[in-house]
Amino acid sequence: MRxxxxxxxxxxxxxxxxxxxSIATFARYFEHLRWESxxxxxxxxxxxxxxxxxxxxxxxxxxxxxRVGVADVLRLSLWVGRVGRTSMDLWHEARLASSEALVAxxxxxxxxxxxxxxxCMIPDDIRTMVEPAGSTTLVxxxxxxxxxxxxxxxxxxxxxxxxxxxxxxxxxxxxxxxDARVLALRQGVLPARxxxxxxxxxxxxxxxxxxxxxxxxxxxxPESAEDQVGAELRxxxxxxxxxxxxxxxxxx
Numbered sequence: 386m387r388x389x390x391x392x393x394x395x396x397x398x399x400x401x402x403x404x405x406x407s408i409a410t411f412a413r414y415f416e417h418l419r420w421e422s423x424x425x426x427x428x429x430x431x432x433x434x435x436x437x438x439x440x441x442x443x444x445x446x447x448x449x450x451x452r453v454g455v456a457d458v459l460r461l462s463l464w465v466g467r468v469g470r471t472s473m474d475l476w477h478e479a480r481l482a483s484s485e486a487l488v489a490x491x492x493x494x495x496x497x498x499x500x501x502x503x504x505c506m507i508p509d510d511i512r513t514m515v516e517p518a519g520s521t522t523l524v525x526x527x528x529x530x531x532x533x534x535x536x537x538x539x540x541x542x543x544x545x546x547x548x549x550x551x552x553x554x555x556x557x558x559x560x561x562x563x564d565a566r567v568l569a570l571r572q573g574v575l576p577a578r579x580x581x582x583x584x585x586x587x588x589x590x591x592x593x594x595x596x597x598x599x600x601x602x603x604x605x606x607p608e609s610a611e612d613q614v615g616a617e618l619r620x621x622x623x624x625x626x627x628x629x630x631x632x633x634x635x636x637x
Contacts (some may be wrong), residue, residue, distance in 0.1 A: 412556035437500035446523040458482040471504035523587035531602035552592035584633035
């Protein structure tokens, strides 16, 4: 099985007020594993980052299945679940190393870009690595736009939000949306049942750059059978959607 597995200890400074790492922190844990895969002799995805080519995250889903605390050791695993013409799905799991109890799952859809920054064909040898997952989705993507009456807040992209590729890191968007949920909750706009995010589905449409002004909107999704929040991020200058998300809330 072409899985990459690494152990990682939860650090105290990674815990939020709830005493466990946030959705955004798990997004970083899973990104760490993707970086590790570039040098792993079994998976060796480094060949996708040569001659100016690279993979970019187009969509991401994360579900939290259990709680962890400081010094808990997580066993992180990564494998290729699907390879299309220009995109691929990377599956992630986090389990407690001591008991193998499932803590979190992740699904990243990445697009392969060539030197011209346009989607290009994924090399055929990558297709031999596919190990189909048991399901094809964790959290359905958001299909609605922010309605009239949604709660809005303005933010400006900070230099510390920018990653190696000179745009807002994918995990930062999860933090933007979760911060907006908390602020709207504190102002009484969202109900108490939205007090914790236990799963998220993020659709990345455009990149955000340092200094840009963004408008973030959050609202309860009335059509959902669960307690779910819609979230949308727009560029304040042109009004275009940068990123959207569905947050599944609850005690988890």
